[in-house]
Structures are given as C-alpha cells and as structure tokens.
Amino acid sequence: MPQQPPVRSTGSPPPRPDASMSLLNNVIDHALDDGYAEATARRAAAGGALPRTVRAKLGLAFGLVLAAAVVTLGAAEARVSAPVVAKERQDLIDRIEAETSTADDLEQDVERIRAAVGERQRKALQQHGGDQAELVALLSGATPVHGPGVKLVVDDAKGTDTGGGGPRESSGFSDTGRVRDRDMQRIVNGLWESGAEAVAINGQRLTALSAIRAAGDAILVDNKPLVPPYTVLAIGDGKRLSTAFQDSADGQYLHALQENFGIRTSISAEGDVRLPAAPSLIVRTAEPRGAGAAKATGRATADTGKGTS
Numbered sequence: 001m002p003q004q005p006p007v008r009s010t011g012s013p014p015p016r017p018d019a020s021m022s023l024l025n026n027v028i029d030h031a032l033d034d035g036y037a038e039a040t041a042r043r044a045a046a047g048g049a050l051p052r053t054v055r056a057k058l059g060l061a062f063g064l065v066l067a068a069a070v071v072t073l074g075a076a077e078a079r080v081s082a083p084v085v086a087k088e089r090q091d092l093i094d095r096i097e098a099e100t101s102t103a104d105d106l107e108q109d110v111e112r113i114r115a116a117v118g119e120r121q122r123k124a125l126q127q128h129g130g131d132q133a134e135l136v137a138l139l140s141g142a143t144p145v146h147g148p149g150v151k152l153v154v155d156d157a158k159g160t161d162t163g164g165g166g167p168r169e170s171s172g173f174s175d176t177g178r179v180r181d182r183d184m185q186r187i188v189n190g191l192w193e194s195g196a197e198a199v200a201i202n203g204q205r206l207t208a209l210s211a212i213r214a215a216g217d218a219i220l221v222d223n224k225p226l227v228p229p230y231t232v233l234a235i236g237d238g239k240r241l242s243t244a245f246q247d248s249a250d251g252q253y254l255h256a257l258q259e260n261f262g263i264r265t266s267i268s269a270e271g272d273v274r275l276p277a278a279p280s281l282i283v284r285t286a287e288p289r290g291a292g293a294a295k296a297t298g299r300a301t302a303d304t305g306k307g308t309s
Contacts (some may be wrong), residue, residue, distance in 0.1 A: 066219050141277060143277055145235055146272055148234040148236070148237060149236050150273075151268050152187065152266070152267045154183070156178045157178070177261055181214035184221075186250045195237065200234075201230055202220045210278075233275055241269075
C-alpha cells in the first residue's frame with residue numbers, strides 16, 4: 001500500500017476560516033460607536049445619572065402621586081360644593097311649586113268668574129227675552145234641556161293608539177284610524193241640519209258660536225279637550241232625527257269612515273236625553289227694551305243660527 005508524502009511546513013500559520021468576513025467581524029466587535037462610549041465614560045466619571053430602570057420607577061411614582069392629588073382635590077371640592085348645589089336645586093323646586101300653585105289659583109279664579117258671568121247671561125236671556133224668552137234660551141244654550149233625541153257614539157278604529165297608525169296608517173296626518181276634528185264638525189253640522197234643537201259632545205253643550213278644533217291628536221270643543229269615545233247627544237224627534245241624519249250627506253260621510261277606515265259608530269233613538277247649559281255665552285249686541293221707559297232695562301240678543309265651525 002503506497003504511503004502519503006509528508007506535508008511540508010512553510011513556517012506561517014494557516015489562514016482563519018472567517019478571514020473573508022473581516023467587515024462583519026469589525027461591526028460585531030465595535031457595535032457601540034466610539035462617541036457613545038466616550039460620553040458614557042464621561043457621565044460615569046462625573047457621578048453619572050441614575051440608571052434607566054430607577055428613573056422609570058421614579059417617574060411612575062410621581063405620576064401616581066399627581067393623579068392621587070388631583071382625585072383627592074376633586075373629591076374635596078365636590079364635597080364642599082354638594083350642599084350648595086343641593087340647596088340651589090331645592091330652591092328651584094320650591095319656586096316651581098310656588099309658581100304652579102299660583103297658576104292653579106288664577107285658573108280657578110278665571111273659571112269661577114267665567115261661571116258667574118255665564119250664569120248672569122243666562123238669567124238675563126231668560127228674564128228679558130220677551131215673548132220668545134224660552135226659545136232664545138234654548139237656541140243660545142242658556143238653559144239645561146231634556147227631551148227625546150238621539151245618542152250617537154263615535155270612537156277611534158280598533159287597535160289605534162296615541163302614536164297614530166291603525167287602518168288609515170300612513171305618513172299623512174289625515175290617513176289614520178283616529179277621529180279628527182273635521183269629522184266631528186261634519187257630524188254636528190249634520191245633526192243640526194237634520195233637525196236637532198240642541199247638541200252636546202261628552203257633556204259639552206254646543207252653541208252657534210262653538211268651535212271644534214284640533215290640538216295635535218286631541219279634539220277641542222270650545223278650547224276644552226275631549227277624549228274618545230265621543231258621545232254626541234241631540235234633542236229632537238228621535239226616530240225622525242236618526243233617519244234624517246243617516247240619509248244626509250254627513251251621515252253617509254260617517255258611514256264611509258266606518259266602512260273604509262274602521263271608525264266605530266253607533267246611533268240610537270232615546271226617549272229622554274238631558275243636556276247641560278253651555279258653560280259660557282257670548283253676548284254680541286244689547287239694546288233698551290223700551291225707548292220711553294223711565295229706566296231702560298237691557299235686552300241681550302245672541303246669535304241663534306245653527307252651525308259649528
């Protein structure tokens with residue numbers, strides 16, 4: 001077996017395996033710039049700054065102390081101002097209650113005076129109406145009346161709530177299942193035209209000057225709100241009045257509301273219907289009864305034409 005020739009020694013060490021990576025080795029060996037190293041050495045020689053971890057802990061502690069101080073100060077101010085705020089709130093509540101009580105008292109005074117004026121007007125119409133005193137009092141609504149008549153009940157469609165909707169549900173104000181003021185206007189005018197001598201809605205006596213209006217979804221009769229169902233009482237020949245109304249254009253209008261929109265209605269002849277006097281009357285003109293009388297007495301005349309606006 002032949003032998004390998006011996007390796008001759010040249011006298012120089014063999015090259016390093018990483019000799020070709022001298023640049024990379026220099027970067028690794030000198031990762032920190034010399035300028036940074038010198039600055040660090042100078043700070044260390046001068047006593048230096050606190051380590052980074054210590055500074056972070058001190059900053060956190062200072063922040064917590066500051067936050068605690070702010071919270072404590074806010075709580076102290078709130079505790080000091082709480083009685084003042086509570087007192088101001090109570091003072092405001094007391095003022096509201098006092099003003100509300102005053103407004104209620106004034107409203108009661110107005111109603112009392114209005115009732116007294118209405119009563120005097122009714123007495124004046126009864127005393128100074130001449131030969132037609134009873135007729136004037138009846139047509140003007142100055143006196144309570146009773147007699148045969150009809151009872152007409154009108155109610156919103158079934159399932160209709162205050163928020164609207166129902167069988168006439170849509171975005172329009174008129175297209176709902178609720179009874180509107182114009183519906184009641186046509187019903188009342190239809191009863192007058194059919195021969196009714198006196199009419200009342202939910203106990204509210206109507207006169208020639210009564211107004212039926214709307215405020216939102218509420219129906220106002222002489223500025224007094226009414227709620228459904230609406231009970232309309234009319235004095236007259238019960239059967240004849242009922243037939244005449246149902247055959248009239250306004251009666252057909254009510255029937256159309258019932259058939260097409262679900263408005264609930266019922267009408268019946270009554271043997272005895274009682275209507276109160278009108279709460280207040282408006283006297284338009286007044287003139288002396290006799291020009292030659294030593295002491296003239298006032299004779300009040302009121303509009304007696306039928307119709308409700």
